[in-house]
Amino acid sequence: MDGRIIAQPGSGIATYAAALHRAHKQLTETPLLLKDDSCGSEAPPPTHKERTIRWLRGLMTASIHANFKKISSREAILHAPDIYRLAQVRFRQTRNMLSVQAPRPKGLIHWSLPVPIRIAGWVNIYTIHDVIPLINAELTPMNSQRHRALLEKIVKTGDHIVTVTNSAKQSIINVLGCPPDAVSNCSIAVTPAEPERCHLPQPLLPGRYFIFIGSSERRKNVSRLVSAYKTARTSLPLVLVGPHASYVDPAAGIWNLPFQSAERLSALITNARALVFPSLAEGFGLPIVEAMALGTAVLTSNEGALAEVAEDAAVLADPRDEASIAERLRMLAHGDDLVRSLEERGRSRAANFSADNFTKKLSQLYQELFSKSTMDHV
Incomplete structure (x- = not known):
């Protein structure tokens, strides 16, 4: 799966990505994360020169190679330099996805949110959490036109769409025109953090706010x-x-x-x-x-x-x-x-x-899609 949003806790999307990563740890001994050097670090704002170089690279780069790195017996990554920012720049300029060439010819990647990247030859699954910016653009600060272009591209080039409720699934089908069997509601694992022992701030009282x-x-x-x-x-x-x-x-x-x-x-x-x-x-x-x-x-x-x-x-x-x-x-x-x-x-x-229900739904979907991909290439 993509490894960028995991390093940015606090949002619902980051919570989903963390739950997805935990599920992957249950499903395979060494789950892969696709990362670049921006993952897990606070990078300073790019200079004008850096923005210009990235703009030129985005315009000229259609494909990028990722290298396999095994960190430990339980952790491994695919590394591609500047892949997430480069992909966004390229999509804004050309409306094309950035293609990643992985060292393994076959595999499955589950993108935890819509990103303009795909791994060539692999099963590419994308989670679309909702299409609110396309239905109610006035309710969100997101650029509705750009987001629509990205989602339409993902629907066209991706192997499957995952979402989190039946309501979201139906909206995706209605708004993006995908076949019903191209979208699966796998829900989400919700595991709240253990409550901290603390004093409530004044004037709050237990059970009274x-x-x-x-x-x-x-x-x-x-x-x-x-x-x-x-x-x-x-x-x-x-x-x-x-x-x-x-x-x-x-x-x-x-x-x-x-x-x-x-x-x-x-x-x-x-x-x-x-x-x-x-x-x-x-x-x-x-x-x-x-x-x-x-x-x-x-x-x-x-x-x-x-x-x-x-x-x-x-x-x-x-x-x-x-x-x-x-x-x-x-x-x-x-x-x-x-x-x-x-x-x-x-x-x-x-x-x-529960985490078990979430992992079970993902496992069934992955097996179906990977088996279908294998048969399609026989």
Whole structure:
């Protein structure tokens, strides 16, 4: 698999990549990671000369060789210099994929996110987490036209697409026009970090606050959540984890914390009355399953991937209706029996997203695709 995003923890995509890597360790003795020198390091911004050289290389380089390096009995990499940046530059210029020549003629690579690279002669699988930028471009900062061009190229040249929910799968089929059998929902393994033993910041008390976790993208629906919370007039504080300092209002009970370590975040979720996550658009919705696994009640959206992932283990609200969100917040604030029921149902639902289930789905898919590839070349 690609080894770049693993070195950038914190996002849902990086969490997925880490889960994919763990699954690969279960499936083979020495899983390969395709890396370049930028992986795992903070590189300084490129100079004008470096950008010019990369631009010229991207225009002229259609193929690049990767060298096999065995680090230990349990770790090996394929190394290709500057491959990830070079591929992006080349795609922006030419709308063509960068081809990698590997030292082994046959193999399978699972790209954990859409990248404009393929290994020649291998089975190339790409995970497309969602097509939100193509459906609701106003909800994300991503360049919609460029992303569409990349996804269309991947669908055309890749051997298979993997995604994380049936909702995302159907959207990929509808928007990109792929055959249904070209896309598989393999879900994701969700394993929250062990909660850190810590004191809650003032004025938070165990079981007496709501928590939201996420970025400031419009699709996260933070402004409507804040308005709904003020309408609900509950005595429980609302804690926004992420870049949301502009919403802080101690008089209204609204607090902000910056992004936390995984262990600290698990502790904050565990001690919350409920996680509130009425997002407008998600491919999966990692925070709601993490909360369920930690035994915390969940409020989330009544549509799309979030409703699919939650099923009956969460309180569902119309994410576009402030009154709907406010009513559910009041239900959770005052409904002790409801909260206890959600905690129990949540733990049961979260068990569906186990590492074993994820690894089994991947194993079956890899065997099918590799066998088909072998037969096609007989």
